[in-house]
Amino acid sequence: MKCALVDTDGVVRHAERHPTDTGRGPDAVVETILTVAEGLAGKARADGLTPIALGIVVPGVVDEARGVAVWSANVGFRDVPLRDLASARLGLPTALGHDVRAGGLAEARLGAGRATGHVLFVAIGTGIAAAHVVAGSAATGAHGAAGELGHILIRPDGPVCGCGRSGCLEALASASAVARRYAELATAVTDAEPGAGVTTAPDGGSAAGPGPGRTMVTAAQVAARAAAGEEVATRVWREAVEALADGLATAQALFDVATIVLGGGLAQAGAGLFDPLRAALRDRLTFHREPQLVPAVLGDEAGCLGAALLALDQLETP
Numbered sequence: 001m002k003c004a005l006v007d008t009d010g011v012v013r014h015a016e017r018h019p020t021d022t023g024r025g026p027d028a029v030v031e032t033i034l035t036v037a038e039g040l041a042g043k044a045r046a047d048g049l050t051p052i053a054l055g056i057v058v059p060g061v062v063d064e065a066r067g068v069a070v071w072s073a074n075v076g077f078r079d080v081p082l083r084d085l086a087s088a089r090l091g092l093p094t095a096l097g098h099d100v101r102a103g104g105l106a107e108a109r110l111g112a113g114r115a116t117g118h119v120l121f122v123a124i125g126t127g128i129a130a131a132h133v134v135a136g137s138a139a140t141g142a143h144g145a146a147g148e149l150g151h152i153l154i155r156p157d158g159p160v161c162g163c164g165r166s167g168c169l170e171a172l173a174s175a176s177a178v179a180r181r182y183a184e185l186a187t188a189v190t191d192a193e194p195g196a197g198v199t200t201a202p203d204g205g206s207a208a209g210p211g212p213g214r215t216m217v218t219a220a221q222v223a224a225r226a227a228a229g230e231e232v233a234t235r236v237w238r239e240a241v242e243a244l245a246d247g248l249a250t251a252q253a254l255f256d257v258a259t260i261v262l263g264g265g266l267a268q269a270g271a272g273l274f275d276p277l278r279a280a281l282r283d284r285l286t287f288h289r290e291p292q293l294v295p296a297v298l299g300d301e302a303g304c305l306g307a308a309l310l311a312l313d314q315l316e317t318p
């Protein structure tokens with residue numbers, strides 16, 4: 001859990017991290033959220049600040065209008081009225097949002113998409129999710145499930161996705177998918193120096209544990225090996241870039257944004273991702289205008305800043 005005290009200018013005054021430890025079950029996670037939020041409000045008051053609102057963002061399906069965490073695969077939320085629980089505990093007006101949409105909101109208003117108006121934020125980590133931000137507001141969808149870009153169909157005969165269907169974008173181009181594909185193709189390869197000098201983002205570089213006899217490296221390491229000219233890595237990286245370009249071309253046809261901001265672990269591959277991806281996207285656009293394609297700049301603070309923006313926004317629109 002990434003938590004912060006943020007002032008009305010979007011400046012982080014204090015930040016904390018706490019383990020989520022989802023294995024304890026959703027009730028315990030909710031209790032930790034409320035306890036941590038209470039602690040932060042207390043810390044603000046002790047520092048002579050006045051907390052005026054609380055923003056909480058969570059993964060999964062989130063009904064922002066009702067303030068309910070509807071469903072989450074990894075935390076186990078099922079219809080948790082988190083907004084009302086938090087406002088009752090802290091006595092502060094509370095907004096509940098979705099983690100990726102909040103991150104996109106922050107990148108669009110305070111970060112890489114600043115001043116460009118129409119922004120698509122795409123987070124590429126263990127999965128792929130997006131937020132479409134127009135005029136400073138992220139579309140939620142009718143059921144709180146907008147932005148599931150990872151589950152658009154890219155290769156009908158492709159690998160099975162976590163959602164159960166074959167060929168979804170995130171089964172082909174997420175950080176986990178890149179690592180998994182490399183492991184499949186490089187089974188026979190043993191490498192004495194896996195990913196030397198490459199660091200991996202905590203939110204997306206690594207994948208599920210290695211299978212028997214497999215070489216398991218992270219997506220960031222695959223990118224580095226591709227840049228160094230390794231054959232298998234080059235092939236895996238090219239396939240991922242092409243799938244991602246297919247997905248972004250579809251998104252651009254739907255949303256016609258000025259700027260696409262890529263965040264999450266995979267986006268840290270830098271020019272090794274952005275150069276071929278820009279070219280591949282350009283190849284796929286016909287009459288559509290090419291968006292700027294830029295890396296996220298707020299890092300893992302984006303979610304906290306987005307939560308703060310949601311908290312402040314609801315004060316203006318009661």
Ligand SMILES: [Zn+2]
Nearest residue numbers: 151161163168
């Ligand atoms: Zn899927």
